[in-house]
Amino acid sequence: MADILKIGKYEFTSRLIVGSGKYPDFKTTYDATIASGAQMITVAVRRVNITDPNKENLMDYFKDSDVQLLPNSAGCTTAEEAITLFRMVREATGIDIIKLEIIGDTEKTLYPDVIETIKACEVLAKDGFTVMAYTNDDPITAKKLENAGAAAVMPLAAPIGSGLGIQNRYNVVFVKEAVNVPVIVDAGVGCASDAAIAMELGADGVLTNTAIAQAKNPILMAEAMKHAVQAGRMSYLAGRIPKKPYATASSPSEGMIQF
Template identity: 50%
Template sequence: DDALVIAGERFGSRLVMGTGGAPSLQVLEDALLASETEMTTVAMRRIDPAQTGSVLDVLRRHGIRVLPNTAGCFTAADAVLTARLAREALETNWVKLEVIADEHTLLPDPVELLEAAERLVDDGFVVLPYTNDDPVLAHRLEQVGCAAVMPLGAPIGSGLGIRNPHNIELIVERAGVPVVLDAGIGTASEAAQAMELGCSAVLLATAVTRAQRPAVMAQAMRDAVRAGRLARRAGRIPVRRYAQPSSPPV
């Protein structure tokens, strides 16, 4: 058994999906099923919980846990309010916390993020913050009680992969909570790399929903996350500057 555990909850899949960017609900549904994800993040700003035929319907139908997020919030106050609305509407105290600095970079605002995290933890939420790749901020977020930390690999939707693997390693080394690589992934090898660096899970949306064939990319990501996790556990060979023959023979 190699389950992912966040705040006491167990997940068989280490791939968390987002729902943004899909061209249609059917495409999204196919991709979610292909990914075998067990938890999917949904922007509170975009959903009407009462509406049928929505993303929420799809998630309920397939037993996929909803993780509401605060996308579109620019201040701690706004994010806290949004999280509370989500808790009421969706009957979950889990929240993916996003506090964005500006529309241009979509990068997190470190000061507002930390403040929002602290307030939400105090308010009984299970907080999973989307953060930059700063090891110091990641540590502070854990210290104020976040249930996981979710550093970016690169800006949202950029597909640039993991710009600074060294920072991700530093975050993992010190973390006492799961580290979830969130944002920037463009292709499967990068999802595998995140796991090899020691992340506990990967969260992505655009890489799947905007691929030419979303359901196929969803399968790719599913396999890549498994591959990276297995490779981490297998203990890779050291890197050597020079060749090494595979002798002595068996």
């Protein structure tokens, strides 16, 4: 049976979402995205052109693929800015699935402003958007976002672009326990094993950008991420063995050759 990731009315067979920033050009962005098998690529629509047909447009690269563009509100620091931005983007492109990202600290951590995020989520969800909300790794905020209409919550593993990997594994599990919508671990993934761990913890998906775009070989890392997310998901579904402090022998002691 197919293992489908359902986000609002949208369905995906890949549980990996990629970003589009930090690549040298759109061609490399496209090649890495295809290599990753991702069916969603998020785009900072305040910075990257997807609306003006007269300039080089990222949408042109993906128009013959089944990759869904996921506009994000990077660069927005208030609910009002994000709401205005997404309404403009939907008007221009028809895209209604969005990654809501409202930054509270633009200097050091790029941590989200969760109060503004909840406010914007409520308005945008009522307005018919499928809202995927970037947030901190806090189960209370995740629940509030779900109540505000989020179709998915996206707790950070670590600061955006840090590559630190999952800083608090328990919080990923707590967020997963707190909500009934998909949990996509977003930001701070540094390598393929980080993605696999997120999936083994029970995340429904992973979003990663910097780890692929800034790898020495982005295409190879994209493929590694694809396999890591698949392996992590399989491992989670298969069920890990309980951890025990002492050894248990791998073969029975009965019938052993006696000396």
